[in-house]
Every structure is written in structure tokens, then in C-alpha cells.
Amino acid sequence: MANIQLGLMTRGQFPQGDDMQLRFEEMFEQIRLADKLGFSCITKGMHYSSWPLQDAQMVPYLSRVMAETKNMRLNMGIVLLALHKPLDYAELVATMDVLSGGRIIFGAALGYREVELKAFGVQKKEIVRRFTENIEAIKRLWTEETVTMKGSFFELDEASCSIKPLQKPRPPIWIGANADPAIERAAQLGDCWYVNPHSRNETLIRQLEVYKRALDAADRPFPKEFPMRKEVFVAETREKAIELAKPAIGLKYKVYHSWGQDTVMPEGDNNLDLDWEELLDDRFVLGSPAEVCEQLLNLHKTLGVNHIIASVQGAGMPQSQVLEALHMLGEEVLPYLKNA
Amino acid sequence: MDMQFGVMLRGLFDWDDDMKVRFNELMEQARLIDKLGYDCITKGSHFSTYPHQEMTQIPFLCRIMSEAPNVRLNAGIVLLALHNPMEVADYFATMDLMSGGRMIFGCALGYREVEYKAFGVEKGTGVTRFEENLEAVRRLWTDEKVSMKGTTFELDEARISVPLQQDPHPPIWIGANADVAIKRAARLGDCWYLNPHQKVETLLRQMDLYREELEKHKKPFPKELPIRREVFCAPTHDEAVELAAPYIKGMYDAYKTWGQDKAMPAEDRDITQEYAELARDRFIVGDPDEVAEEYVRYNKELGVNHIIMSVQGVGMPQGQVLDTLSLVAEEVMPKVRAA
Numbered sequence: 082m083a084n085i086q087l088g089l090m091t092r093g094q095f096p097q098g099d100d101m102q103l104r105f106e107e108m109f110e111q112i113r114l115a116d117k118l119g120f121s122c123i124t125k126g127m128h129y130s131s132w133p134l135q136d137a138q139m140v141p142y143l144s145r146v147m148a149e150t151k152n153m154r155l156n157m158g159i160v161l162l163a164l165h166k167p168l169d170y171a172e173l174v175a176t177m178d179v180l181s182g183g184r185i186i187f188g189a190a191l192g193y194r195e196v197e198l199k200a201f202g203v204q205k206k207e208i209v210r211r212f213t214e215n216i217e218a219i220k221r222l223w224t225e226e227t228v229t230m231k232g233s234f235f236e237l238d239e240a241s242c243s244i245k246p247l248q249k250p251r252p253p254i255w256i257g258a259n260a261d262p263a264i265e266r267a268a269q270l271g272d273c274w275y276v277n278p279h280s281r282n283e284t285l286i287r288q289l290e291v292y293k294r295a296l297d298a299a300d301r302p303f304p305k306e307f308p309m310r311k312e313v314f315v316a317e318t319r320e321k322a323i324e325l326a327k328p329a330i331g332l333k334y335k336v337y338h339s340w341g342q343d344t345v346m347p348e349g350d351n352n353l354d355l356d357w358e359e360l361l362d363d364r365f366v367l368g369s370p371a372e373v374c375e376q377l378l379n380l381h382k383t384l385g386v387n388h389i390i391a392s393v394q395g396a397g398m399p400q401s402q403v404l405e406a407l408h409m410l411g412e413e414v415l416p417y418l419k420n421a
Numbered sequence: 422m423d424m425q426f427g428v429m430l431r432g433l434f435d436w437d438d439d440m441k442v443r444f445n446e447l448m449e450q451a452r453l454i455d456k457l458g459y460d461c462i463t464k465g466s467h468f469s470t471y472p473h474q475e476m477t478q479i480p481f482l483c484r485i486m487s488e489a490p491n492v493r494l495n496a497g498i499v500l501l502a503l504h505n506p507m508e509v510a511d512y513f514a515t516m517d518l519m520s521g522g523r524m525i526f527g528c529a530l531g532y533r534e535v536e537y538k539a540f541g542v543e544k545g546t547g548v549t550r551f552e553e554n555l556e557a558v559r560r561l562w563t564d565e566k567v568s569m570k571g572t573t574f575e576l577d578e579a580r581i582s583v584p585l586q587q588d589p590h591p592p593i594w595i596g597a598n599a600d601v602a603i604k605r606a607a608r609l610g611d612c613w614y615l616n617p618h619q620k621v622e623t624l625l626r627q628m629d630l631y632r633e634e635l636e637k638h639k640k641p642f643p644k645e646l647p648i649r650r651e652v653f654c655a656p657t658h659d660e661a662v663e664l665a666a667p668y669i670k671g672m673y674d675a676y677k678t679w680g681q682d683k684a685m686p687a688e689d690r691d692i693t694q695e696y697a698e699l700a701r702d703r704f705i706v707g708d709p710d711e712v713a714e715e716y717v718r719y720n721k722e723l724g725v726n727h728i729i730m731s732v733q734g735v736g737m738p739q740g741q742v743l744d745t746l747s748l749v750a751e752e753v754m755p756k757v758r759a760a
Contacts, residue, residue, distance in 0.1 A: 101518055101583050129507050129582065132566075136582040138515040144483035145519045168468050168539040169504075176477035179440050180484045199575040200507040227471060236538040241471030244440055 085381050085418040087410065088122035088156065088390035089115045090310060093142060094134040096397055101135055107400045112149045114404060118411025122154035122186065124310070124390050127161055130196045134396060140173055147181040154184045158275065158310065158390065159257040161192030163208040164201040166235055167218035168242070175223060175246040183247035188275055189216065190257035194341055207233070209266075216254070216270045223251040255308060261291050268295035276309035276386060281363045289384055306388055309380065313366040313391035315373045315409045322367050325406075328397060366391070370413035377414070378421050422720055424757050427461035427495065427729035428454050428746065429649060432476040433675075434735060440474055446739045447476075448488050453743060455489035457750035461525065463495040463649070463729050469535045473675060473735060479512055486520050493523045497614065497649065497729065498596040500531035502547040503540040506557035506571070507579060513591060514562070514581045522586030527614055528555065529596035532684040546572070548605075555593070555609055562590040594647060598685045603627050607634035615648035615725060618681065619689045620702040624648075624723055627686075645727055648719065651704040652730030654712045654748045661706050664741055666696045668734025669704060675735065705730070709752035716753065717760045 091108045095101065112123055123146060127139040143155045155177070160170060178185040191208050192198070198205060214232040221228045222242040230237045246252050256271030258264045259280065267274040274292050276285060296303060316322040366376045380386055391410065394403045430450060434443050454462055462485065466478040482494045494516070499509065517524045530551050531537070537544050553571040560567045561581050569576045585591070595610035597603045598619065606613040613631055615624060635642060651672070653665035673692045676682070682690045692699065700706060705715045719725050730749070733742045 102521070102586075105519060129511055130579040131582045132580045134582075135584075137518070138511050138582065140479055141483045141512055141515040141519060144480035145486055148484060148487040164505075165508075166503075166540050168536075172468055172477045173480060176480045179444060179476070180480055182441070196577055196579055197507075199577050200579050201505050202571075202573040202575070232541075235541040238535055238538050240469040240535055240539050243468060243470040243473075243475040244477065245474075247441060 083378065083381055083387070083418065083421040085377065085386075085421065086121035086388040087377075087415055087418060088124055088154075088308075088388060089120045089407070090124040090126070090158070090390050090392040091146075092392055092394060092396075093125060093137040094131065094396055095136075097133055097135060099135060101137075104135075105137070107403075109146065109149050110400070111394075111403055111407060112146050112153075114407050115411070116150040116153050118407060119415055120153060120407075120411065121388065122156045122390065123150060124156040124158040124188075126158060128194070128197070129161075129200060130194075140177070143185075144177055144180065147177070147184070154186055155181055156186040156255075156390065157188050158186070158255065159188035159190040161197065162189040162215050163191050163211040164197060164203055165215070167215045167232070168222065168235070168237065168240055170215070171219045171222035171242045172244065174219075174252060175242055175244045178246040178248055178252050179244055183252075185246070185248070185252045186255060187219075187252045188255040188257055189271075190275075191263065213266070213270065220251065220254075253306065261288065264288055264292050265295040268292055268301065269299050273304035273307055276307075276384065278310040278312055278392065279364070282380070282383065283363065285384055303385070307384075307386045308388040308390060309384065309386040310390040310392065311366050311380070312364075312395075313373065313389075313393055313406075313410070314395075315366075315368065315370055315393075315406050315414070317369060319368040319372060322369065325398070325402060326365065326367055326395065328395065370409050373410070374414050374417045374421075377418060381421075422717065422757065422760050423726055424716060424720060425460035425645075425647075425727035426458075426749070426754055426757075427463055427493075427647070427727060428459055429463040429465065429497065429729050429731040430481075431731055431733055432464065432481060433470065433672075434474045436472045436474055438474060440476070444476065447481075448485065449739070450733075450742060450746065451485045451489045453746055455492050457746060458754070459492055459746075459750065460727065461493040461495045461729065462489055463497040463527075465497060466500055467533070467536070467679075468500075468539060469533075479516070483516060483519065486523075493525055494520055495525040495527055495594075495729070497525065497527035497594065498529040499527060500536060501528040501554050501558075502530050502551040503536060503542055504554065505574060506554040506561065507574065507576065509554070510558045510561035510581050513558075514583050514585055517586045517591055518583050520586075522591075524587070524591040525594060526558075526591045527594040527596060529614075530602065530684075532681065533679055552605070552609065559590065559593070592645065600627060600630055600686060603631050604634045607631050607640065608638055612643035612646055615646070615723070617649040617651060617731065618676070618685055618692065618703070621719070621722065622702055623686060623689050628723055642724070646723075646725045647727035647729060648723070648725040649729040649731060650719075651706070651734075652712065652728075652745075652749070653704075653706045653732060654709055654745045654753060656708060656748075658707045658711060661708060662700075665704075665706050665734075665737075666700075668737045669706075670696045670699070671736065672734045673699060709748060709756065712749065713753045713756035713760070716757045720757075 256267035
């Protein structure tokens with residue numbers, strides 16, 4: 082049996098002018114439903130200055146929604162780690178792990194947007210060093226009583242993480258990566274590569290080899306849990322699913338393009354300023370429940386991923402459609418994935 | 422008299438304590454505080470607290486939002502010189518939204534070497550960073566988009582990600598011990614958040630400074646003036662002292678190792694004295710009548726109208742905390758309100 086886990090990303094991004102109080106109530110409703118239906122985790126991403134979208138900040142958001150769910154893991158997917166300080170995040174994440182009863186997944190990646198780098202006073206040329214040092218410091222703070230370590234932008238002088246994570250030795254570290262060198266870094270530093278949602282499958286099949294070679298070089302086994310995020314659009318029929326996806330994907334990818342996401346993606350797969358029909362090709366999971374089952378199983382077979390995190394709500398998609406999609410995924414797709 | 426009653430959940434425990442159990446106890450405290458009609462729950466912020474454990478402020482306040490749906494939530498205080506303004510502005514915008522506009526933003530400089538080093542902040546740059554960060558946070562909260570060049574950040578048409586619920590923004594309380602810091606609080610904050618460590622006598626002297634500085638900047642005296650204090654209440658005076666003293670003394674020994682005294686004015690700097698001497702004019706510990714009288718005195722002498730009580734010192738058993746919370750709500754609150 083494949084036993085593929087299905088998680089839910091509540092993106093929490095909404096057009097300007099939307100009533101965010103109302104949208105939050107709706108997201109909480111989605112989360113309670115997902116918990117009941119047997120989804121594996123709630124995932125929230127991180128961006129600053131997300132205009133023209135409204136967004137919720139990950140750490141407060143996940144800390145609040147953990148009260149709405151008893152079973153699901155809480156996936157910080159992903160923290161822009163090069164922007165932050167290691168003692169800060171070691172303590173934030175450890176506290177969240179204790180408050181949630183050991184349900185935290187720590188996802189981390191570099192970050193790429195100019196407005197964010199500037200706002201945090203981080204030079205582009207420093208980000209890899211900052212990221213690498215931060216990961217090392219956080220691992221040590223979680224597992225050692227006191228830590229002395231001099232990084233390029235911080236100094237731990239017998240510093241302690243004020244609270245240790247509940248999960249032992251520590252929460253899983255997933256590393257998000259688009260570009261080949263980032264994937265190699267994920268193999269060296271992370272518990273797994275958290276496969277990104279933007280690349281085409283053929284690109285990912287090539288990059289899987291990059292990942293495996295880097296694991297071999299670091300003498301590390303292939304991870305037991307291999308997660309991937311995907312945009313998933315499910316409806317009674319493929320035609321209806323396409324109608325569902327159209328406005329959501331169109332807006333979302335125009336925004337990514339304006340943020341510069343494509344500048345960090347592999348050559349030949351880096352033009353996100355396309356018409357939605359072209360974006361659809363090989364990039365999204367889309368169709369009737371049976372077709373979605375087929376496509377998810379295919380991802381498992383070709384890439385080895387066994388935890389797929391579905392983004393269901395495109396920007397502006399009404400709540401009723403989201404709940405309907407969650408029901409289909411939970412009731413028709415999940416049982417199939419568990420027994421495939 | 423008009424008085425708000427707040428509670429600080431310090432969340433500081435021994436290094437080998439089971440934090441999952443302690444957290445469940447804090448949740449029980451939060452539910453009781455909300456039910457008894459207190460006005461706010463406060464959580465402080467410190468990093469690297471060995472040999473104590475502490476829960477981190479922002480996740481903690483967010484987690485208890487659902488347990489305590491009525492009280493205001495006071496981040497008291499954020500060590501603002503250590504953090505980035507974009508991050509802080511955005512976190513509090515999300516928190517204000519999720520709590521339905523219940524956030525209070527407390528901030529101060531911080532003083533511990535280990536924290537400054539860990540955040541890569543040179544001690545001599547703390548004041549500059551604090552002032553720039555506060556200006557940036559305020560502008561991010563009130564302007565549609567912000568361009569501003571600080572010494573360690575550059576906002577380039579940056580914006581917060583969700584609008585604030587409170588108009589124009591959550592109240593900005595500035596924690597201050599030293600005279601210069603109090604002047605800064607007058608100039609930059611919505612109010613000075615009076616500290617728990619100084620004697621009333623010292624605070625009275627500093628209140629004159631605060632008023633002078635407010636006048637200099639043509640700012641009115643704040644409508645809300647909060648203070649934090651160590652508070653403990655039991656049916657009799659002797660019982661209250663006996664139950665509370667060892668834990669309060671323990672806290673002050675910990676503050677000493679952190680170097681808190683170095684950030685305080687000279688007259689109050691000795692915090693290693695015996696409990697009785699330490700307590701005088703500094704802690705509010707006694708039977709309900711005594712505690713109520715002190716609350717009234719603080720209001721009359723200092724003008725404070727929001728007293729935030731820290732109850733649980735490291736190791737104080739849960740039952741004792743719940744008892745004092747109930748006693749203050751049932752016997753002290755009505756007396757103070759009637760005064």
C-alpha cells in the first residue's frame with residue numbers, strides 16, 4: 082500500500098478589500114473540516130509586504146489555529162530563514178511544538194523577494210550563508226543545553242533555547258528548494274526536500290536525480306517522508322475543475338511573476354507570465370476525483386513523494402467551493418490514497 | 422474609581438519542569454482570568470532564559486486567544502531593538518485581526534547581553550534601533566505604503582499584509598526603568614508602562630519627569646496609564662507573605678543574574694536584599710483589604726489606572742495561583758471600584 086498522506090495548505094491570501102475577519106472565520110471552518118476528514122496537516126506559507134494580496138503571518142496564524150484542530154500536524158511551510166535570527170526562531174518553533182502537543186513541522190527556505198530582503202537589511206549575496214548558519218544554530222539550540230557559536234550575523238554566547246521542542250530530538254526540518262543548488266543544500270541540511278509546487282513534472286524528475294546524488298554524496302538515506310506541495314483543483318468533472326481553476330490560477334501566478342518567483346526557477350521552466358492554459362500543462366493536479374486520484378498516484382510513482390500538500394483555495398475562490406473540494410478530497414480521494 | 426485589572430502570565434519555570442503540564446495549567450489560568458472579568462492577559466519576552474524555561478510570547482498569546490475570548494492581550498513587552506520592524510508590524514497586524522482588535526503593543530529596549538549578541542545587535546546601537554523600529558512599525562500600521570531607510574533596514578514601498586482592527590493602531594506602551602528611557606516613553610509612546618521593580622517613591626520622582634517631558638512635546642497625559650507589580654493576596658496578611666515571599670525572592674535573584682538591576686535608577690538598584698526590605702513600597706502582598714488599599718493608593722499617587730499583577734513566581738503551585746486570582750476578583754475588585 083502506498084499510504085500517501087494528504088495535507089492542506091490554507092494560503093490565507095485574499096484580494097484587497099476583502100473582509101479579513103470573515104475570511105479568517107472561513108479558514109477556521111476549513112481547518113475544522115479538514116481535521117474531521119483526516120487530512121494530515123495544515124500548512125501556512127510566509128511572505129511580507131504581499132500586496133496586492135492580503136495575507137496572514139504564519140507564526141501567529143498557526144499558533145492560533147492549533148486550537149481548532151486536535152489531530153493535524155502544523156506545517157510552517159516555509160519560513161524565510163535567511164531573513165530571521167536563529168535564537169528567535171528556535172524559541173518560536175519550540176514553543177509552538179510544546180503548545181501543539183508536538184505537531185510542528187519546520188519548513189525553511191531562502192526567500193528571494195527584493196522588498197523582503199531590503200526590509201530585513203539582508204544582502205542577496207549573504208542569503209545562503211545566513212540560511213546555512215541559521216539551520217545549524219537552530220538544530221544545536223534545540224538539542225544542546227547551551228550553545229556557543231559565532232555566525233556571520235549573530236553570536237551565541239552560552240545561549241540557551243528557553244524551551245525545548247516536544248518532539249525528540251526535534252521537529253522535522255523540511256527544506257523548500259526550486260533551483261538545483263538549493264536542492265543540493267536541502268539534501269545536506271534538511272530531513273527532506275520539500276518539493277515545490279511551481280515546477281513541471283519533467284523538471285522535477287530531473288531534479289530528483291540531483292537530490293539523490295547529493296544525498297549519496299552526503300551519505301544520507303532517502304527520506305522516509307518526502308513531501309510536495311501542489312495546486313489541486315477538484316470538481317465533479319474535468320470541465321468544472323478547469324472553470325474552478327481559471328480565475329484563481331491566473332491571478333496567483335501573475336502575482337508570483339510580479340514578485341520575481343520565476344527568477345529563482347530552473348531555465349526552461351521559469352516563465353510564469355503565461356496564459357493559464359499553458360500554466361496548466363503538467364503543473365497542477367486538476368480534474369474529477371478519479372482523475373485527481375490518478376494524478377496524485379502518478380506523482381507518487383514518478384517522484385516517490387508520499388505526502389502531498391494541496392493548495393485548494395485560489396485567491397478569490399468562494400468558501401462554498403473550497404468546502405465542496407475538501408469534501409471530495411477527504412471522502413473520495415483520501416481513502417483511495419491510503420489503500421492505493 | 423476607574424481601574425483595569427490585568428494579569429501577567431510569566432510562564433517561567435524550572436529547567437527540568439514538564440512544560441506540557443505547565444502549559445495546560447497556564448491555559449486553566451487564562452480561562453479563569455477571562456471568566457472572572459479581568460481586563461487583560463500579559464506575556465513578557467525573554468530569550469535564552471537558562472536555568473529557567475519560558476514560553477515564547479507571540480505563539481503563547483495567539484494560542485490563548487480562543488481560551489480567553491474577552492480579555493485584551495498585552496505583549497508586555499517586545500524587545501524592540503532586537504527585532505525587525507516589518508516582522509513586528511506584520512505579526513501584530515495578524516494578531517490584532519485574529520483577536521478581534523484586542524492587542525496591546527508593549528515595547529522596550531531590553532538589556533541582556535546574551536540577547537543582544539544572539540540577535541547581532543551592538544549594545545551601543547540599541548537606542549537608535551529602538552527608535553527607528555518604533556517609527557517604522559507605526560508608519561507601517563498607519564500609512565498605506567512606507568518608504569524609509571533605517572540603519573539596519575530599508576522599507577521600499579513596503580506594506581503590512583492585513584489591515585489593523587484597532588483605529589489607528591494597537592496602543593503602544595513603552596516600558597522604562599531609567600530616567601532617559603522614561604523621557605523616550607513620553608516622546609514616543611501612547612503611554613509609559615510603569616515597571617514592577619521600582620519603589621513607588623522612585624516612581625513618584627520619575628512621574629514628574631514624565632509629565633515635564635509630555636508637556637515639552639505638547640502631549641496630553643495618557644488616558645490609560647498601566648503599571649506591572651508583583652501581587653499576591655490571601656485571607657490574612659501573614660498567610661499572603663508566607664505563601665508568596667519565597668517565590669518573589671526567587672524571581673529577583675533570577676533578575677539579578679540577568680543584570681536587570683543595571684538598567685534601574687541608582688536608588689533602587691539593590692535587588693538582593695532580604696524579602697521584607699525588598700517588598701517595602703514595591704510588592705503588593707497582603708489580605709484583600711491591604712491589596713485594595715494599595716491599588717487605590719497607586720491610583721491616587723501615581724495616576725495609574727491599569728494594574729497588571731504578576732502572581733506566579735518560578736515554582737509557585739497552580740492551586741495557589743488560582744486562589745489568589747479568585748480572591749482578587751471577588752474581594753479586591755469590588756472594593757477598588759467602590760473607592
